[in-house]
Amino acid sequence: MSWSILPQWILPGKAAETPTESKPTNTIPNVSTKSQDYSVAAEDEGDREGTPKAEPARTAIDVPTFALSEVDDIEPISEPTSPPATSFPALNSAQRASSMAPPPKPAELPAKKPIAGLMAPPTRLPGVQRAPPPSSASSLRLPGTGPLPNRGPPIGSQQRISSSLSPNGTAVSVPNPRGKVLLSPGHSPMDWAALTRSGNLAGVPMFQRVTPSELKRMTGRKGKPAWSSWQGKVYNITPYLSFHPGGEAELMKAAGRDGAKLFMEVHPWVNWENMLGSCMVGVLVPEDYGVKGLEEID
Numbered sequence: 001m002s003w004s005i006l007p008q009w010i011l012p013g014k015a016a017e018t019p020t021e022s023k024p025t026n027t028i029p030n031v032s033t034k035s036q037d038y039s040v041a042a043e044d045e046g047d048r049e050g051t052p053k054a055e056p057a058r059t060a061i062d063v064p065t066f067a068l069s070e071v072d073d074i075e076p077i078s079e080p081t082s083p084p085a086t087s088f089p090a091l092n093s094a095q096r097a098s099s100m101a102p103p104p105k106p107a108e109l110p111a112k113k114p115i116a117g118l119m120a121p122p123t124r125l126p127g128v129q130r131a132p133p134p135s136s137a138s139s140l141r142l143p144g145t146g147p148l149p150n151r152g153p154p155i156g157s158q159q160r161i162s163s164s165l166s167p168n169g170t171a172v173s174v175p176n177p178r179g180k181v182l183l184s185p186g187h188s189p190m191d192w193a194a195l196t197r198s199g200n201l202a203g204v205p206m207f208q209r210v211t212p213s214e215l216k217r218m219t220g221r222k223g224k225p226a227w228s229s230w231q232g233k234v235y236n237i238t239p240y241l242s243f244h245p246g247g248e249a250e251l252m253k254a255a256g257r258d259g260a261k262l263f264m265e266v267h268p269w270v271n272w273e274n275m276l277g278s279c280m281v282g283v284l285v286p287e288d289y290g291v292k293g294l295e296e297i298d
């Protein structure tokens with residue numbers, strides 16, 4: 001690019017004189033930070049020998065200048081004219097309202113004119129007693145008649161009885177509508193549950209095949225254990241006798257026989273298998289089970 005074709009006043013100083021120089025001096029002042037640097041640099045440039053002097057066009061449009069220091073001198077912008085401050089609190093504030101005179105009593109209110117299109121309220125019959133409005137307090141009151149609300153276990157249930165165990169350590173028969181007994185201390189349903197977790201309560205080393213005649217002999221008397229069957233399985237009910245909420249005598253009715261019928265008559269909601277699982281002796285087999293087996297072998 002030839003420098004000679006450019007007007008003199010835009011050529012860089014040295015470059016204009018020695019166009020053969022490979023690198024034109026960068027004379028662009030550093031304007032990165034302050035604008036005043038530019039003017040200083042421009043003066044330096046003008047002082048150089050041989051440098052064409054370009055007079056700044058003084059006729060340029062005056063750019064209004066602004067300096068921060070002048071800000072203080074600027075007349076503060078007057079705020080929009082507002083009405084003179086009213087006294088506190090405001091006229092329509094709640095504070096004023098509270099100190100104001102109370103509103104007129106309903107009796108003093110002017111009689112309301114019936115609004116067009118709406119019916120007038122029904123007139124009250126003289127002498128008719130109106131019931132008090134239902135309140136939350138009235139719903140808490142116990143009804144004078146009818147059943148009491150369900151609160152806790154029913155009267156006579158095991159939960160209520162177990163809170164008053166027999167003091168002398170024996171199951172005591174007490175008259176109550178469901179035939180519950182007082183269980184001796186340490187014989188609550190919780191105690192039984194703990195005992196069943198402790199180990200095998202069947203009283204036999206391994207599962208047995210029990211014939212009906214054999215079951216019949218296990219009555220809990222004459223030193224024999226009490227066994228009872230339930231759905232083809234035989235259980236030793238002896239350990240449970242003192243834990244039975246219905247009493248030992250009731251439970252003994254099932255000894256030496258199938259107890260399902262009696263059991264289901266009294267408390268079908270009780271889970272026999274769960275409660276007596278650790279007391280299982282074996283399974284009930286037909287009377288001739290062993291004999292048949294031996295005959296088949298022969």
Ligand code: HEM
Nearest residue numbers: 158178179180245246250251253254259262263266270275
């Ligand atoms: C052999 C297995 C049995 C077990 C595991 C057993 C268990 C129970 C349990 C847990 C209760 C308390 C029920 C409750 O609080 O709701 C109870 C109560 C009672 N049981 Fe048994 N029972 C058995 C057999 C029998 C038998 C054979 C009879 C009667 C012949 C009987 C008569 C009663 C009676 C009268 C009550 C008290 C009333 C009641 O709770 O409804 N139980 N028994």
